[in-house]
Each structure stands twice: as structure tokens, then as C-alpha cells.
Amino acid sequence: MATVDRSHRLEHAGSAAADNASSGWADALHxxxxxxxxxxxxxxxxxxxxxxxxxxxVEALLxxxxxFYARNDVLGPSVFNQLFTMHGTTMVFFVxxxxxxxxxxxxxxxxxxxxxMAFPRLNAFGFWITLFGGLLTYLSFITGAAPExxxxxxxxxxxxxxxxxxxxxFWALGLxxxxxxxxxxxxNFIATILxxxxxxxxxxxxxxxxxxxLWTSFQMLLAIPPLTAALVMILFDRQLGAHFFDVQNGGxxxxxxxxxxxxxxxxxxxxxxxxFGMVSEVIPVFSRKVLFGYEFMAAAxxxxxxxxxxxxxxxxxxxxxxxxxxxxxxxxxxxxSIPTGIKFFNWLATIYGGRISLASPMLFAFGFLSMFLIGGxxxxxxxxxxxxxQLSDSYFVVGHFHWVLIGGTLFGTFAGIYYWYPKxxxxxxxxxxxxWHFWLLYIGFILTFGPMHISGILGMPRxxxxxxxxxxxxxxxxxxxxxxxxxxxSYAIFVYNLVTSLWKxxxxxxxxxxxxxxxxxxxxPPPSYNFETEPVVHSRRPLWDLKHPDDPDWxxx
Amino acid sequence: xxxxxxxxxxxxxxxxxxTLSAAQWGMxxxxxxxxxxxxxxxxxxxxxxxxxxxxxxPAQALSLKLAFGTTLCLVASSVIIHFAEAAxxxxxxxxxxxxxxxxxxLGAAFLLGTAFEWHDLITRQExxxxxxxxxxxFYTLVGFHGLHVxxxxxxxxxxxxxxxxxxxxxxxxTAVQLVSWYWHFVDVVWIVVFLVVYVGAKGxxx
Numbered sequence: 001m002a003t004v005d006r007s008h009r010l011e012h013a014g015s016a017a018a019d020n021a022s023s024g025w026a027d028a029l030h031x032x033x034x035x036x037x038x039x040x041x042x043x044x045x046x047x048x049x050x051x052x053x054x055x056x057x058v059e060a061l062l063x064x065x066x067x068f069y070a071r072n073d074v075l076g077p078s079v080f081n082q083l084f085t086m087h088g089t090t091m092v093f094f095v096x097x098x099x100x101x102x103x104x105x106x107x108x109x110x111x112x113x114x115x116x117m118a119f120p121r122l123n124a125f126g127f128w129i130t131l132f133g134g135l136l137t138y139l140s141f142i143t144g145a146a147p148e149x150x151x152x153x154x155x156x157x158x159x160x161x162x163x164x165x166x167x168x169x170f171w172a173l174g175l176x177x178x179x180x181x182x183x184x185x186x187x188n189f190i191a192t193i194l195x196x197x198x199x200x201x202x203x204x205x206x207x208x209x210x211x212x213x214l215w216t217s218f219q220m221l222l223a224i225p226p227l228t229a230a231l232v233m234i235l236f237d238r239q240l241g242a243h244f245f246d247v248q249n250g251g252x253x254x255x256x257x258x259x260x261x262x263x264x265x266x267x268x269x270x271x272x273x274x275x276f277g278m279v280s281e282v283i284p285v286f287s288r289k290v291l292f293g294y295e296f297m298a299a300a301x302x303x304x305x306x307x308x309x310x311x312x313x314x315x316x317x318x319x320x321x322x323x324x325x326x327x328x329x330x331x332x333x334x335x336x337s338i339p340t341g342i343k344f345f346n347w348l349a350t351i352y353g354g355r356i357s358l359a360s361p362m363l364f365a366f367g368f369l370s371m372f373l374i375g376g377x378x379x380x381x382x383x384x385x386x387x388x389x390q391l392s393d394s395y396f397v398v399g400h401f402h403w404v405l406i407g408g409t410l411f412g413t414f415a416g417i418y419y420w421y422p423k424x425x426x427x428x429x430x431x432x433x434x435x436w437h438f439w440l441l442y443i444g445f446i447l448t449f450g451p452m453h454i455s456g457i458l459g460m461p462r463x464x465x466x467x468x469x470x471x472x473x474x475x476x477x478x479x480x481x482x483x484x485x486x487x488x489x490s491y492a493i494f495v496y497n498l499v500t501s502l503w504k505x506x507x508x509x510x511x512x513x514x515x516x517x518x519x520x521x522x523x524x525p526p527p528s529y530n531f532e533t534e535p536v537v538h539s540r541r542p543l544w545d546l547k548h549p550d551d552p553d554w555x556x557x
Numbered sequence: 558x559x560x561x562x563x564x565x566x567x568x569x570x571x572x573x574x575x576t577l578s579a580a581q582w583g584m585x586x587x588x589x590x591x592x593x594x595x596x597x598x599x600x601x602x603x604x605x606x607x608x609x610x611x612x613x614x615p616a617q618a619l620s621l622k623l624a625f626g627t628t629l630c631l632v633a634s635s636v637i638i639h640f641a642e643a644a645x646x647x648x649x650x651x652x653x654x655x656x657x658x659x660x661x662x663l664g665a666a667f668l669l670g671t672a673f674e675w676h677d678l679i680t681r682q683e684x685x686x687x688x689x690x691x692x693x694x695f696y697t698l699v700g701f702h703g704l705h706v707x708x709x710x711x712x713x714x715x716x717x718x719x720x721x722x723x724x725x726x727x728x729x730x731t732a733v734q735l736v737s738w739y740w741h742f743v744d745v746v747w748i749v750v751f752l753v754v755y756v757g758a759k760g761x762x763x
Contacts, residue, residue, distance in 0.1 A: 118579040183590050190586040195579030200571040221586055225594035233601065236697060241687030244601060250608055250690050259597060538568040549565045 036120035037528055038105050041127050043424065045102025046417075048131050049095045050495070055138075056090035057491065059083045064481040070469035080465035081148035082167075086138075088151025089171065092267065093178055094134040096409060100274040101126075101185045103416055104213045106424060108189060110519035110526060111207040113198025113535040118191035119184075126184035133178025140170035147171045150463060152264060152315075153234075155245030155256035160238045169238055176231045179224045186220035189213050198518070200537040204298075205557070207517045207540070208291055211298045212277030215305040216270050222309060223266035230259040257319060261312035269308040271405065272372075273301060275412030276343060279365050282415050283347055285515045286362035287354025290553075293346040294540065300339035300346075307336050317385045318392045326385045333383035340376060344369075359513070360434035364415035367442055371407025375400060378453065393463075396456025402449045411441075414494070421498070422512045426524040427505030433497040440490035447483030451476040516541035584735040588742045591705075595746050598698040599753060605690040606757070615691055615758030618682045620674065624755040627670035628747065631706075634663035635744040638737045648727050654720050660740070661717060664710040671703050695754065702750055705743050712736050 032040060063083050066075040075083070105123065109116055117123045140146045143166040149157045158168050193214045197206065233256075236242035243249040245256045284291045291297065314333040317326055347369060356362065378400040382388050391397060414437075421429050455476040460467060467473050511520040518535055519526070520543055539545055539553035577585065606615075641656035675696075678684045686696045716736060719725050725733065 118583055183587070186590070187583050187586045191579040191583035194582045195577060197574075199573075202574070217586070218589075221590040222593045225590045226597040229594050229597035229601075232701075233697070236686065236693070242693040242697070243687070243690055244693060250605070250610065251693075252604065255601065255604055259601075262597075536571065538571075545568075552566060552568065554568055555566060 036116075036124045038109050038117045038120065038123060039424075039526065039528070041123050042102045042104075042106030045098045045105060045127055045130075048127075048134070049099035049102060052090050052094040052098075052134060054491070056087050056095055057488070059087040059090070061484055061488065063087065064484045066465060067467075067477045068481045070467055070471075070474045072466055075465065077465040078145065078148060081150075081463075082141075082146040084463055085148060085150055085153075085171075086146050089137060089175070090134075091405070092151060092271070093175060094130075094137070096271045096405065097182060098130055099413055100216070100271065100409075101130075101182070103278070103413070103420070104189060104209075104216075104274060105185070107420060107519060108192055108210060108213055109196070110423075110522060110530055111517050112193060112196065112201060112210055113518050113531060113537065114192060114196040115530045117188045118196055119188050122184045123188050126181040126188070128181075129184075130178045130181035133174045133176075133181065135174075136177065137171055137174030140165075140167040140174075143167050143170060152260050153256075154260075155251070155253040156247050158234050158238070158256075159246055161246075161248075169235065172231045172234045172238075176228055176235075179228045179231070182220055182224050183228075186217035186224075189217040190221075193217075198535045198537050204295070205537060205540050208280040208294065208297060209274070209277035211301055212273045212280070215301045216273040219266045219270050219273070219305050219308065223263045223270065226259055227263035230256065230263070233259075254319065257316050258313065261315045262309075264315065265312040266308050268401070268404070269304055271409050272412075273304065275368070275409050275416070276301065278416035278419070279347065279368055279412050281517065282361045282365045282419050283350050285419075285513050286357045286359060286365070287351045288357075289350055289354045290541065291346070292349035293342075296342055297346050300342040303339040304336060307332065307339070311336060314383055314385075314388070317388045330383055330385045334380060337376065337380055344373065359418075360429065360431055360438070361415045361419035361513075363434070363438050364411050364418060367438060368408060368411040368415060371403060371411060371442075371445070375403035375407050378403060391456055393461055394456035395452045395460045395462055398462045399449045399452030399456060402452070406445055406449070414438075414441075419513070420519075421501070422508030423519055423522075423524050423526070425502055425505070426508050427501050427503075428508050428512060429497050429501045429505060433493050437490050437493045437497065440493065441487055444483050444486030444488075444490060447486055448480050449483070451479040451483070455480075511543070516544045518542055521546070578731065580731055580735060584738050588738065591742060591746075595698075595701070595749075598694075598701060599749065602694040602698050603753065605694050609689045609691050611689045613682050613684050613689075613691070615695070615754065618678055618684050618691075619755055619758050620677075621755050621759045623670060623674055624751060627667045627674075628751045630663045630667045630670065631744045631747050634660045634667075635741050637663070638740055642730070642733060642737050645725070645727065645733055646730055650720070650725075653725075654717065657713065657717055657720065661710055661713045664706055664713065664740075667706055668703065668710065671699070671706075698750060698754070702743070702746055705746070709736075709740050709743050712739070 032044065035041065062075060063080060066072055066080055105117065108114075138146075145165050145167050147153070147158070147163060147165075147167040147170075149163070149168060149171070153168075153171075156162060158172075193206070193210050233242070233244040237244050237246055237251070243251040245251045245253060247253055280291055280297065311329060311333045313321060313325060313329045317329070321329075358366075378396070382391065382397065382400055418429055418434060421427075455473050458473060458476070459471070460473045460476075467477075508524050510522065510524055512524075513520075518537070521535065522530060535542065539557050541553045545552040545554065612618075637656050638660040641653050641660060644650075644652035644656060684692045684695075686692050713736060716725060716733060
């Protein structure tokens, strides 16, 4: 079956190349909308995420404008509610996941020596349904108002009684169908990584990014369907008069919290594990050393994937579960820090004694290491139930998870994009602009989210649209808003760099970073069929073996 | 520094890996996600069990006899599809087609049984999805299972149609195998539903 598919794909790839040659906007559009090439689908995923990143960013700026002064009323409570709902939803479902799935889509087949993903048509389906899910969610604005439920949509706010617009229905449907796309992507990654690796690439010889995508996909398989089921329940409640979360008729708001967080907590690991993988590709190359403790890193990834499925209710300490449950979930959450710590020390050990180059990917990897560490530490604080009783639903929590998602996910993703952009386009990004991008983002980021911890400790609850001047929160909010304004140009610089480097960038050649994994053996950009002949692999660094036939890695592994 | 070619180390032979094919991994992981989906629906069903203040209750509404019959259909179909697969692997196309058609018929019989049950529940017991928590969770769980049975019947019918045109040969056994994996999965889910919903309902009173 696999061979049949492959020959079909080669034919298609050939015709796609012919389309490109004849050029013209209509042909290009036809080519991109009908493509099943994992590289084009990957690029579309990333572009979609960047567009939604800008939209979500604008929503954040509007909220920061509203919070700049005490008793400010430029937006008002209803619009503010809609903005934080859509900001959270957008960033998690239509920026975070698709950008990671997109990069994985582009890189995984190249890294494991395959000609495409296992199911190319499923792959295209997954992208389009994710995109349409995003559009559907945003269509809620034209129904009168976007939902005012927050990204975790606590019941009974989602019930018909409390939201008589169709906004919540659009929101639920949008997440539901994009979730189906995510499941498709997860199935595809697992099938590709487990079933289509190049000859000789045993599990112990896979590039590390493949390990993290494998476990991310595993988490998606177990975490997304419960959300899908819960969204179906919302829709049944709203459309058919069912009573799942309808508390007046015996339904349970508590059930929703369990179902949502059973998805929601693995979700944050879905957003960070692929980034661990990207950073684990970047750090060795720019330290000129092999990844330290590869097996332990792989085992730690697996441990995180499993443990994170059993920690969800640490989001619910304040619900009043029971002391036993509080203790269990606090302890389980603290345990996650062990495999994460293993990873951290292995990255440091990889860097230690290396010949470090501070090129843009490594710069962002350092940004990731420093910031993710701090976000991890505030995470440990919040995992302790008594501490969480004090600060749950405060700006401390907002500061914490933005620290992890931007300091961790976003910095790591930028490391990956700076690392692989030359492979994808054949051009180098401007290093000068990259340095500007990095420092503006780094400083702006600390300035935005650092003060949130303080305003949280001072008692400021999340999601309030304004506050009283007597609470002394104004100064910290103003710092936060200024930080957001410092960050903003960094994204503009990044996008400018991405676009202008397409034709102004220095030609990259096949292997600009002197790297070691299979994707760098192809031309930049790679041909649609990826590899002319199936590569054969003997070690974790097949390209090192090619470059150093006198001293290949497989002698030592 | 250059070495003569003869002195370069020679890599060890590469042993072929014996594991599932990409297509099999794909179906297996899809089924894992389905397990997570149905587990959620079952958790919701169990959460609300016995919390209703208005009837009908499961013990009043459900017919264990009918459910036992439909369960037998599905279990039998799982056995038969196994033999259908084996027949195809042996190259016995006639037997494959007969056994495969029997599997479809049993799946359709299950759906008919469900249709009959729902008709009775709605018209005689006045149990709808909005009636009470039992109705809400029961119809969602059993409905999604029925939807999966329907999808399986359609997938198997497509295979049968292709087989009738002589397009299903021995080398397609992976495709046939994957459909049968899906079918086994749907049956296993039903056995759990049968135990939790039907046997659970009558357990105390039967």
C-alpha cells in the first residue's frame, strides 16, 4: 500500500513542478490549495499561525490599552470579555498548535528520511480544517458578539441561558473541527515516525525533534478527543436541550472543569514538547557537540507525556475538591519538574565546553533556556496547593503561563524558525535584524509579564476589565502595557525579515550551519520528492558520518 | 588529512526492522484517540447515573433482552470478520465475500435493533435527550457508538462493492485488515457500553 501511494505522490509532485514553471497567480493558487506536499502544507500552517499571531497580538494590545489607567473605559466590560476569550483561544488553538504542527510537518519527513508524511491527503485535510476552524471561531464576531467565556469556557457561562448569541456555538464548532484536524496531524506524525524512517534509523538513532513530535502526537491522541466530546456536550446542551452542564437541571459545572482540564493540561505540554525538540536540534549544532544524554532526554520526554496526563486538576485547587485530590494533584504536578530538570541539565551539559556560536537560532535558544526556567519555577510555586489558594485566578497565574508560553514556546519556536528558514527558502535571514528582534522581544517580554507577577501578588484578579485607583495596581499595569509596546516592533521586524530575506537574503546553500541531520543533505529548498534515493543511516548524525568518513559516529553509539 | 579508502571504517550491516507498517500505526493511533473520546462519554454517563429527579430511569426504560440480542450480533460479526480476513489471506475470494457480507448484515441488524429501541424509548417511554440526565448521557453515548457502527458498515460496504468488481485481491489485505481493526474496536466499545449501561441498569433489579 505504501509503495502504491508513493508512486502516486511522485507523479503529483512532478505535475506540481510543471504548474510552478508555467507560473501565474491562478496556477500558483491552484497549486497551493490542492497540494498534498508536506512541505507546502507545513509552510501554510506556519503562515496561518503568523496571521493569527498578529490578530491575537492586536487583541492583547487592545486589552493593555484598556488596563493602562485605573477606571479606563475605552472598551467596556463586554468587549473586554470577548477580547480575552478570543485572545486565549487564538493563541492556543490557532497559533501555538498549528505553528508547531507546521514546522513538524515540514521537517519530520526530511529528518527521518521519508518522501512525505504517511497520509498526504489526510495531512492536507488536517490543515484546511484547522484553518476553517479558526475562521469559524472568528465568524462569531458577526453573530453579534464573540463569546464572553474565557478560553476555558467554564460552565454554566456557555449555556444558552447565559449566552443567547450564536457566539459560543461558533466557538465550540470551530474548536471541534480544528481538533479533528489536530488528531489527523497526530495520527500522521505517529505513522510517519514509527513506520517510515530511513533504513538504519532505529528509534535510538532518530533526530531528537522526532522523539518530541512522537510524544506530542501521543498526547494529542489522548487529550484532544475529551475536549471534542466536551464541545459536543456544549453543543447538545445549547442546540438540543441536553443537560450536561445545565446546573438548573442537575448538570454539572464541575464535570466541565474536569473534562476541559483533562485536555487543557496536556495541551500546555503539547505546546512545549516540540519546542524542547527544536532546541535540542539547535543547541548541539551551535555548541559543536552531540546532544548530551540522548537516551535520558528521550525517556524524560516520555515521562513528561505520561505524567502530564495525570496532573490536570491542579487548575482546580480552588474548586474545593478534597484534601486527598489536592494532595495527589499537587504532588503529581511537582513530579513533572524531575524529567524537565533532566532536560535542562542535559542542555546545559551539551553547551558546557562547546565551541558556542551565537548565531540567531542559538540566541533564541538561550532566550528559551533562561526564560523557560523562570516560568518553570513559578509553575512549581503554583503547583503547591496552599500557594495556589492565594494566587489562583490572579495576574500571577497570567504572568506564569505567559512566561512559559512566550518565554518557552515562542522563543524556542523562533529558534527553530531561524534555524530552518535557510532550508525552507534557500536564503539566510538577516542576523542584524534577528538581533534587534531578539532584544526587543526579550526586554519587552520581561517588562510585560514580570510586573504581572507583582500585580497578582497585590491581589489583582485576572479578567477584570478595570480596577480602582486605590488598589495601587495602576503602576504595574502601566509597566505591563509599556512592555507590550516594546514587544510589538519586534514582531514587525521578524515579519519584515521573513519577507525581505526571501529575495535579499544571502543564498544559504544546502547546509549553512554545518549541521548533522538528514534534512541538510537535501538542496535548499528541498525538491518535492525530498530524497532521490532512500538515505541509509548508521548513527544519530548521518551527515557527520558523510563529512567524516574516517571518524564516523556509529563507532561510538 | 586523508586516508586511503581501504582504511576507512566500514559500517555494520543494517537489519530490517520488524514493526507495524505506517498504515497500521495510523489506524492504531486513530483508535487510541477514539478510546479517549468514548471514555469521556462513558465518564459523563457514569457521573450522572442515579442523579435524576425525573424518570424514566435506566432500569425502567431499557430492555436488556433487546440489548443482549444486538450485542450478540456485534460479537458474532467480530468473529466472522476475522474469518473473512483469513479467507482473503488464503486467496479464497468467494468465501471472503460471503463472510464479509455477513459481517455487514450483522452490523445492519445491530443498527435496526438500535432504531427499534430508540423508537420505543422516544414514543413509549418518552425518553428524549432533553428529558433528564439519563436521556442526555444515554443518547450521546449510544448515539456516537451507533454513528461509528454506521461508518463501519459504510466502509465495509465500499470494500464489498470493490470486491464484487474483483478489485480486492490478496495484496490489499492491509486495507481489509485496517477496516476489521476498526470494526473490532467498535465492538469492544459496545461491550463496555453494554456492561455499563444495560447490565449496570438491570444489575440491581434483575
